[in-house]
Structure formats: structure tokens, C-alpha cells
Amino acid sequence: MPKITKDFIPVSQKKQRPGFRMNPKYITVHNTANSNKGADAEMHSRYLHNGAGGRTVGWHFTVDDKEIYQHLPTNENGWHAGDGNGNGNMKSIGIEICENSDGDFDKAVKNAQWLIKKLMKKHNISISNVVPHKHWTGKNCPRLLLGMWETFKDGIRNSKSTSIRESTKPSSKKYHSIVDYLKARGIDSSFNNRKRLAAKYGIKNYRGTASQNVALLNKLQRGSTVSSKPKSFKPGQRVTLKRSAVKYATGQHIPPRYLGKTYTIQQAKSDRVLLKELYSWVYKNDVQ
Numbered sequence: 001m002p003k004i005t006k007d008f009i010p011v012s013q014k015k016q017r018p019g020f021r022m023n024p025k026y027i028t029v030h031n032t033a034n035s036n037k038g039a040d041a042e043m044h045s046r047y048l049h050n051g052a053g054g055r056t057v058g059w060h061f062t063v064d065d066k067e068i069y070q071h072l073p074t075n076e077n078g079w080h081a082g083d084g085n086g087n088g089n090m091k092s093i094g095i096e097i098c099e100n101s102d103g104d105f106d107k108a109v110k111n112a113q114w115l116i117k118k119l120m121k122k123h124n125i126s127i128s129n130v131v132p133h134k135h136w137t138g139k140n141c142p143r144l145l146l147g148m149w150e151t152f153k154d155g156i157r158n159s160k161s162t163s164i165r166e167s168t169k170p171s172s173k174k175y176h177s178i179v180d181y182l183k184a185r186g187i188d189s190s191f192n193n194r195k196r197l198a199a200k201y202g203i204k205n206y207r208g209t210a211s212q213n214v215a216l217l218n219k220l221q222r223g224s225t226v227s228s229k230p231k232s233f234k235p236g237q238r239v240t241l242k243r244s245a246v247k248y249a250t251g252q253h254i255p256p257r258y259l260g261k262t263y264t265i266q267q268a269k270s271d272r273v274l275l276k277e278l279y280s281w282v283y284k285n286d287v288q
């Protein structure tokens with residue numbers, strides 16, 4: 001059961017979020033046609049948030065082998081079907097399935113089938129209205145599924161619909177349990193990982209006792225709520241991403257190869273900065 005992260009494109013980005021009201025009657029399936037390593041759901045979310053290279057394009061969900069990102073609410077239209085003001089753009093939910101070469105495509109397809117079944121139920125859409133992008137414009141998309149479209153639809157019919165785990169981006173909410181705090185950030189909350197974090201934050205001989213957990217929680221919350229002690233970062237400023245950084249401010253892991261390097265600040269908010277070269281938000285605490 002994949003996790004759905006709602007990470008909506010700001011309404012001000014009209015090219016990616018046109019904002020016309022929609023009562024969805026169809027679901028349109030796409031492939032990203034991007035087999036590059038790392039071209040996963042999170043990367044496509046960043047792509048849209050960063051203006052999609054100036055293109056007028058936007059869709060509702062991107063699915064990879066591990067997770068699902070939602071970029072638009074399902075009661076607003078997107079630009080993904082290529083049919084102008086036709087039903088593809090104005091009445092269908094657009095789903096991109098990732099094909100990054102470092103991902104498991106079959107698993108991504110299974111996750112998409114699960115999502116589609118859930119959306120069909122929610123919006124009362126029949127399987128005959130689940131269509132490939134090709135249906136609207138003749139485009140060869142989803143390129144990896146057109147040859148097995150009926151099998152793909154069988155997979156939707158047979159998909160197990162289980163309860164939904166949804167999350168929104170971590171907020172600055174105060175948590176009373178270390179496990180809840182970590183889970184909300186998508187961080188491994190196992191004993192071993194808590195032990196590793198405890199060592200990093202100077203808590204010796206971590207055994208998972210209540211007092212150690214409280215101490216660790218306090219240290220972590222202090223660490224990530226820099227807003228109380230704002231550092232001043234300005235767009236254009238060059239900063240180094242600390243080697244101790246673990247996660248982006250949006251919750252995903254930072255690949256180690258990005259650490260210890262210098263980047264340009266594109267935008268700054270109270271607790272985070274947008275690094276231009278990475279198209280990613282990181283906590284101010286994690287740069288210097």
C-alpha cells in the first residue's frame with residue numbers, strides 16, 4: 001500500500017495549476033517517458049513546483065515503485081491530455097507512471113492500479129472511462145502500457161483496495177511521541193534508527209527509555225524549528241549543504257552525493273531555503 005503525499009502546486013502557478021473546477025468523469029493514464037535514474041515521483045513533484053521548465057503542463061498524480069505524489073486536487077483540471085478544452089484536460093484525472101531505470105516498473109504499475117481503483121470508487125468512475133492518453137489525441141502514451149492495455153485494466157479490477165495512508169508535508173506541529181514525530185516526517189522510526197539519531201544528538205547508551213525518548217524528541221524538535229532563531233539567508237547567496245543533513249524539508253532522503261557541496265539560494269522561507277541547482281527545499285539548519 002503506497003503512501004500518498006499531497007504536495008499541491010501553488011495556485012499562483014497558473015501554467016501548472018489552471019484551477020478550473022472539475023467533476024472528474026475519466027482517469028487518464030500516462031508514462032513519464034523519462035527513464036533517467038532518479039526520475040521518480042518526488043522528482044516530478046519538484047519539476048512541477050519549479051515551473052516545469054516554463055511549459056504549460058500539470059497533472060494530478062505521479063506514481064513510482066515506492067510512493068505517490070499528488071500535485072493537484074481532483075476537483076481542479078490539469079493540462080496533460082493535449083486535447084485543449086476537451087474532456088481529457090477538463091474532465092479527467094491525470095496519472096503519470098514513472099519509468100525511471102533505477103525503479104521497479106512492475107511495482108509502479110501495481111501502485112498505479114491501486115490508486116486508480118481507489119479513485120474510481122471515490123468518484124464513481126467506471127473502468128470503461130479509465131483511458132490511455134492515446135484515447136484523447138492519438139499520442140503514443142502510456143508508451144509502456146499500450147501494448148498490454150487490457151491486462152493493465154485487469155490489474156485494476158483485481159487490485160486490492162486497502163485503507164489509505166495519506167500524509168501531508170511535515171508541519172511545525174509539536175509532537176509528544178518520538179515515533180509519531182519521525183513518522184510524520186517519513187523518517188524510519190525503528191529502534192535502530194532512533195539509536196543512530198540519539199548518538200548523533202549526544203544521547204549516550206540509548207536503550208529507548210521514556211526519558212531518553214523525550215530528550216531525543218526535544219533535541220530533534222529544537223533542531224528543526226529554527227524559525228525561533230531565524231538565520232538570514234538571501235536569494236543569490238552561496239551556501240554549503242552540511243554533511244550531517246539527512247532529509248529535504250519536504251521529507252525525502254537527500255542522496256549523499258549532494259552533501260558537502262555548494263549551491264545557490266533561490267528562495268528563502270522562515271525555516272527553509274530553496275537550492276537552485278537541486279530544485280529542492282532544505283532546512284536552514286542543514287546549510288551554512
Ligand SMILES: [Zn+2]
Nearest residue numbers: 030031133141
Ligand atoms: Zn501522456
